[in-house]
Amino acid sequence: MSIIVQKYGGTSVADIDRIRAVAERVKRCRDRGDNLCVVLSAMAGTTNRLVGWVNELDAAGHDAAEHDMVVSTGEQVTIGLLAIALRTIGVPARSFTGWQAGIRTDGTHGKARIEGIDASAVRVAMDEGRVAIVAGFQGISPEGRVTTLGRGGSDTSAVALAAALEAERCDIFTDVDGVYTTDPRIVAKARKIEKITYEEMLEMASLGAKVLQTRSVAVAMQHGVRVQVLSSFDENPGTLVVSEDEIMEQNIVTGIAYSRDEARITVVGVKDRPGIAAAIFGPLSENGINVDMIVQSASRDGVSAALTFTVSRADLPRAERVLDEHRESIGFDRVIGDSSVAKVSVIGVGMRSHAGVAHTMFETLSRRGINIHAISTSEIKVSVLVTEDYTELAIRALHTAYGLDAA
Amino acid sequence: MSIIVQKYGGTSVADIDRIRAVAERVKRCRDRGDNLCVVLSAMAGTTNRLVGWVNELDAAGHDAAEHDMVVSTGEQVTIGLLAIALRTIGVPARSFTGWQAGIRTDGTHGKARIEGIDASAVRVAMDEGRVAIVAGFQGISPEGRVTTLGRGGSDTSAVALAAALEAERCDIFTDVDGVYTTDPRIVAKARKIEKITYEEMLEMASLGAKVLQTRSVAVAMQHGVRVQVLSSFDENPGTLVVSEDEIMEQNIVTGIAYSRDEARITVVGVKDRPGIAAAIFGPLSENGINVDMIVQSASRDGVSAALTFTVSRADLPRAERVLDEHRESIGFDRVIGDSSVAKVSVIGVGMRSHAGVAHTMFETLSRRGINIHAISTSEIKVSVLVTEDYTELAIRALHTAYGLDAA
Numbered sequence: 001m002s003i004i005v006q007k008y009g010g011t012s013v014a015d016i017d018r019i020r021a022v023a024e025r026v027k028r029c030r031d032r033g034d035n036l037c038v039v040l041s042a043m044a045g046t047t048n049r050l051v052g053w054v055n056e057l058d059a060a061g062h063d064a065a066e067h068d069m070v071v072s073t074g075e076q077v078t079i080g081l082l083a084i085a086l087r088t089i090g091v092p093a094r095s096f097t098g099w100q101a102g103i104r105t106d107g108t109h110g111k112a113r114i115e116g117i118d119a120s121a122v123r124v125a126m127d128e129g130r131v132a133i134v135a136g137f138q139g140i141s142p143e144g145r146v147t148t149l150g151r152g153g154s155d156t157s158a159v160a161l162a163a164a165l166e167a168e169r170c171d172i173f174t175d176v177d178g179v180y181t182t183d184p185r186i187v188a189k190a191r192k193i194e195k196i197t198y199e200e201m202l203e204m205a206s207l208g209a210k211v212l213q214t215r216s217v218a219v220a221m222q223h224g225v226r227v228q229v230l231s232s233f234d235e236n237p238g239t240l241v242v243s244e245d246e247i248m249e250q251n252i253v254t255g256i257a258y259s260r261d262e263a264r265i266t267v268v269g270v271k272d273r274p275g276i277a278a279a280i281f282g283p284l285s286e287n288g289i290n291v292d293m294i295v296q297s298a299s300r301d302g303v304s305a306a307l308t309f310t311v312s313r314a315d316l317p318r319a320e321r322v323l324d325e326h327r328e329s330i331g332f333d334r335v336i337g338d339s340s341v342a343k344v345s346v347i348g349v350g351m352r353s354h355a356g357v358a359h360t361m362f363e364t365l366s367r368r369g370i371n372i373h374a375i376s377t378s379e380i381k382v383s384v385l386v387t388e389d390y391t392e393l394a395i396r397a398l399h400t401a402y403g404l405d406a407a
Numbered sequence: 408m409s410i411i412v413q414k415y416g417g418t419s420v421a422d423i424d425r426i427r428a429v430a431e432r433v434k435r436c437r438d439r440g441d442n443l444c445v446v447l448s449a450m451a452g453t454t455n456r457l458v459g460w461v462n463e464l465d466a467a468g469h470d471a472a473e474h475d476m477v478v479s480t481g482e483q484v485t486i487g488l489l490a491i492a493l494r495t496i497g498v499p500a501r502s503f504t505g506w507q508a509g510i511r512t513d514g515t516h517g518k519a520r521i522e523g524i525d526a527s528a529v530r531v532a533m534d535e536g537r538v539a540i541v542a543g544f545q546g547i548s549p550e551g552r553v554t555t556l557g558r559g560g561s562d563t564s565a566v567a568l569a570a571a572l573e574a575e576r577c578d579i580f581t582d583v584d585g586v587y588t589t590d591p592r593i594v595a596k597a598r599k600i601e602k603i604t605y606e607e608m609l610e611m612a613s614l615g616a617k618v619l620q621t622r623s624v625a626v627a628m629q630h631g632v633r634v635q636v637l638s639s640f641d642e643n644p645g646t647l648v649v650s651e652d653e654i655m656e657q658n659i660v661t662g663i664a665y666s667r668d669e670a671r672i673t674v675v676g677v678k679d680r681p682g683i684a685a686a687i688f689g690p691l692s693e694n695g696i697n698v699d700m701i702v703q704s705a706s707r708d709g710v711s712a713a714l715t716f717t718v719s720r721a722d723l724p725r726a727e728r729v730l731d732e733h734r735e736s737i738g739f740d741r742v743i744g745d746s747s748v749a750k751v752s753v754i755g756v757g758m759r760s761h762a763g764v765a766h767t768m769f770e771t772l773s774r775r776g777i778n779i780h781a782i783s784t785s786e787i788k789v790s791v792l793v794t795e796d797y798t799e800l801a802i803r804a805l806h807t808a809y810g811l812d813a814a
Binding site for chain 1: 473477
């Protein structure tokens with residue numbers, strides 16, 4: 001019997017009826033011969049309610065360990081309920097909290113990293129013919145305290161358990177039925193991707209596609225866990241996230257991602273001297289502000305220049321303040337902030353062996369009159385910064401240009 | 408610094424404001440120099456909600472282990488929240504689930520018994536100057552699964568922890584301010600008892616006074632834990648439950664308890680033969696029905712007799728059915744069930760050395776025209792069964808007769 005890990009998110013276990021529906025699906029999979037380990041989130045809304053109480057007492061969040069103690073109860077409720085629901089339809093099951101499932105993490109409460117899993121108790125239950133049901137999103141610290149992995153950490157729990165159990169596959173059930181070539185709300189002709197590589201999925205996730213958490217993809221890639229993203233509301237196959245050698249023929253471009261969580265900062269009248277980048281980006285980094293795309297414009301007079309870069313939209317006011325505080329040491333005329341920009345990215349491992357992807361992108365956008373504010377590239381993606389109003393137009397044009405439209 | 412264990416029930420932690428109020432009270436006690444271990448229940452209503460979900464899935468309650476997994480989350484929420492509330496007012500604290508606090512139980516899920524407590528982790532936290540906050544009502548089974556102690560088990564958790572920590576005292580905070588000579592809703596002149604012995608409290612609790620759980624009193628008596636019952640809504644001293652030698656002068660009668668949860672069964676026309684009691688009470692016991700008071704009336708003809716006994720009111724229909732099923736083997740004419748009876752008990756360790764307590768009771772009731780259906784006695788209590796309508800009258804008359812009325 002092949003071991004399958006299944007993960008159901010908060011909307012899939014939002015109430016008793018949905019928990020019953022998950023139990024029925026688990027039963028069908030088991031009847032087909034799968035040996036199942038099921039990872040659950042809390043009921044949709046529960047974690048927010050628990051976090052709300054914590055914040056009501058201490059908005060500053062000084063006590064992350066106690067935050068975890070409170071917030072980790074949400075998953076403990078759903079695993080027990082699913083075990084009961086399974087038993088009432090004749091499927092033996094056993095629930096495990098994070099610590100019972102041997103999920104060891106570091107001590108970074110609120111966003112702990114999984115350090116290792118001793119899945120022996122889970123394995124024993126499965127060997128006895130039970131469905132093992134494990135609380136996602138949580139583990140135990142070296143000090144024996146309950147930790148949480150941070151929002152969306154249940155995906156990571158599931159993938160890490162699949163690695164520890166040497167599972168055939170990790171199925172992530174969600175409210176969409178797979179990974180699409182781009183957001184179907186923007187491009188009606190977007191197609192569901194049958195198979196995508198870890199590297200592409202990693203870029204898709206970090207560039208804005210919200211279907212899988214970046215961390216979980218990284219863990220899957222590291223341990224070679226085959227991941228399937230599929231819907232908990234129908235029975236169709238979803239998207240497989242696998243290693244490159246499982247995919248026979250590669251598209252040059254696999255998908256198009258976008259993010260509106262971008263802001264552009266232009267520092268005008270910068271003295272063109274060695275060390276100027278360090279003078280600007282040092283203080284930002286010390287204040288925990290991540291800088292993404294960077295463009296340095298040469299000046300006409302050879303003395304002063306402009307430096308443009310992007311930060312996440314939420315960081316814009318803080319970044320402007322930090323720069324102002326360091327105006328003396330950096331030396332510049334003024335800072336222009338602009339949060340009406342978006343990042344559009346084309347992604348595909350086929351780019352490695354095919355030239356001309358960036359050229360097609362620039363030409364397509366230019367033909368639609370879309371101005372490019374900044375460019376960044378990696379081996380398997382090209383990102384451009386455009387004015388936010390052009391986001392949908394850019395995505396649709398590129399989707400067609402790379403031959404991604406459904407027939 | 409003397410160690411004090413405090414236990415707060417569900418109404419004391421029912422919402423964020425009340426949790427803040429508990430934190431303030433804990434801080435005041437700590438400022439006075441107490442080294443505190445605090446045991447909490449779930450927020451009032453939470454356990455019912457969780458049990459409701461479990462019952463919605465499986466009304467028969469086949470999976471007690473998973474029931475415990477779900478239901479034990481309520482206390483985990485309140486301990487984390489109180490730790491946060493304490494920290495925000497400058498009191499270092501650390502929360503412990505049952506398993507983290509080393510509360511080992513047997514594997515009887517839903518009503519587990521505490522087998523032992525390894526309080527070393529709790530002790531370390533307290534030695535570091537922290538308030539230890541422990542989830543009541545829960546522990547861990549020999550198989551490493553979460554257990555619950557059954558309704559009201561938090562009192563037992565608190566007393567057992569007080570024993571393990573060799574605490575000076577275990578303070579049980581509740582919505583009443585102590586143990587009264589009788590129910591103040593019935594007798595306006597009821598007085599708060601300053602000190603009561605374990606034995607008396609045990610009789611009071613098992614005879615109907617709901618302020619402390621019988622089990623917790625038994626554990627306190629076994630380990631010599633001094634227990635105080637007091638109100639979480641004011642700062643008055645409550646009632647101390649202690650061993651006899653701590654009480655200088657004993658009243659003959661300390662309190663009057665009553666229970667309306669009684670039903671009387673009369674088996675008429677029983678053949679008066681050896682083994683008849685076994686023939687009747689055997690089947691009842693096999694069906695889990697507890698029999699309390701028993702009266703055998705001698706028959707006039709020396710052949711047939713009537714046997715009267717009491718069961719809890721909820722057991723009456725089942726007891727009647729069981730007797731009917733065994734009519735042949737027992738041999739009787741008919742069964743008369745009556746659920747309009749109540750049990751009134753006078754309790755006091757002073758009875759051991761004072762005669763006449765029962766006599767005063769019978770005389771007092773007789774003078775008021777109250778008929779006694781059955782009597783049972785122990786070393787420190789006399790109970791009588793009366794028609795339910797006379798309950799209040801009987802209690803008031805006895806309260807006066809034994810000199811318990813407040814001045």
